Amino acid sequence: MCGIVGAIANRDVVPLLVDGLKRLEYRGYDSAGIAVVTADEVRRVRRTGRVAEMEAAAVAEGFDATLGIGHTRWATHGGVTEGNAHPHISHGELALVHNGIIENHEQQRERLRALGYEFTSQTDTEVVAHLIHHYRANGESLLGALKKAVKELEGAYALAVIDKRDPSTMVAARMGCPLLVGLGDGENFVASDVSAIVSATRKVIFLEEGDTAEVTRDGVRVFDAGDTEVQRDVHMSDVSLASLELGPYRHFMQKEIHEQPRAIGDTLEGIVDAGGFDPALFGANAAEVLRDVESVQILACGTSYYAGLTARYWLEDIAGIPCAVDIASEYRYRKVVANPKQLIVTISQSGETLDTMEALKYAKAQGQDKTLSICNVPESAIPRASRLVFYTRAGAEIGVASTKAFTTQLVALFALTGVLAKLRGRIDDAQEAAYLDELRHLPGSVQHALNLEPQVAVWAEKFAPKQHALFLGRGRHYPIALEGALKLKEISYIHAEAYPAGELKHGPLALVDEAMPVVVIAPNDSLLEKVKSNIQEVRARGGEMFVFADADSHFGESEAVHVIRTPRHIGTLSPVVHTIPVQLLAYHTALARGTDVDKPRNLAKSVTVE
Structure with missing residues (x-):
């Protein structure tokens, strides 16, 4: 689930809710809805599709209220239907919106059915609405019912709840998913992202893990996980400065991991606005430069190099164009066979990476002037030295270990793939439209992967005492x-190596024993059965497996095989989504080991020396 906004005021809050949902559209979603308390009833409107469709229905039905909540949803439990859309209502009295995944929803569902509750959706969220209603019906205040309910939930959640029996109050809770409270004059708000309420206020309180909050027109009360009332700091949000503030996060790396739905959405904006894979995305003269490209040479270092390796699969499969990927510091010290019709692609978060800059200079000195830079910092050195440029819109990345820069680089490289494929006649209009649809839904899929954080954190406790780890993947995964292994060693200082899973039996299998955890990237693609065979090789030698799979990968768990599943397989862009859990694993392992997450030893953010 993707976006939350709620408001209580002395004015009509429906326009505020709709505006907030529109500002959350970057996250990706497939349905939207609002619920309001009016007089003695809860009214609700939901629609699949765009927020604008829901807005039109709300206007047509005359929605007008001083208390309400809204939500944009990307389906996990249950399909894309109006019945599964949020908000969910219990007994016509209580309405709730939810981001996250409730892991024990099936057990709670059976319990509530036994208590007489009927379910009208396939979602895990409806369970929470009925559970709060149950405690409310047994004499608890709205806040008290919320507090009791969340103690019984397992998983991740951000919740906002309203009840017609208490039209002066909205309550909220957070565990594993971001949620904040906005402070106004005679009105207050809740939201999953400050952008949802920025039109009404810039004063915000970031709720911390385990917090619950009671929000009225006149004030806010916050309670920690131990049910002690606490005072959380009030922040003045500035969109241009938001990336420089930690907010509710412990480290910038964690913050930047969670910023990826927005960063990807912002990076996608130009592609979506262009209505397709337009060469102009890369510069005014890009069509001329790219039209006769015969091959692609990608030059990068570190994480950016792994982005290039991923792109090679896309470029050769979709665009049908040969692609080579070189570590920049190696490329410039070997004799290359120059081809003036080869596109030189340099990738750098900072645009100042010395090895990459020098490799670009070397390529240009060989007479290769078809140059394209993918970078996150406008007007930095590498873009200035390139004919074509694509700026990712990740925002400032403070943590040394790159996260949102990597996933936005992947988006940029997929856009390049689409442009080259279109210019070469490799995709038709229908296929282009299908790829664009996958891109539009990508922020929502990434948000779902972020909701796996509590499960990944449990795995991290097992990794923390280890000295070595092995990562396996096949094909474009x-x-x-490789990126997962790099992240783990960068910030936790655990020695980690990555191999193509099929290479295991050609040497690395000698390292496998009970002391070396093996991480496997295993989405449900054409290589899944091959990966399963490789897993059997590890199990036969006593290795402990940690498998990142998809919901439909059909992996059986056992004492030695642990599985975390992303909600769905999204096809071509799956590498972007599967990046998220390996980032989270590295972060939480480092946290458990007590290392300096944002400033790992011996490393710098921008490498400007050879």
């Missing part, structure tokens, strides 16, 4: 295994 092999570079994601």
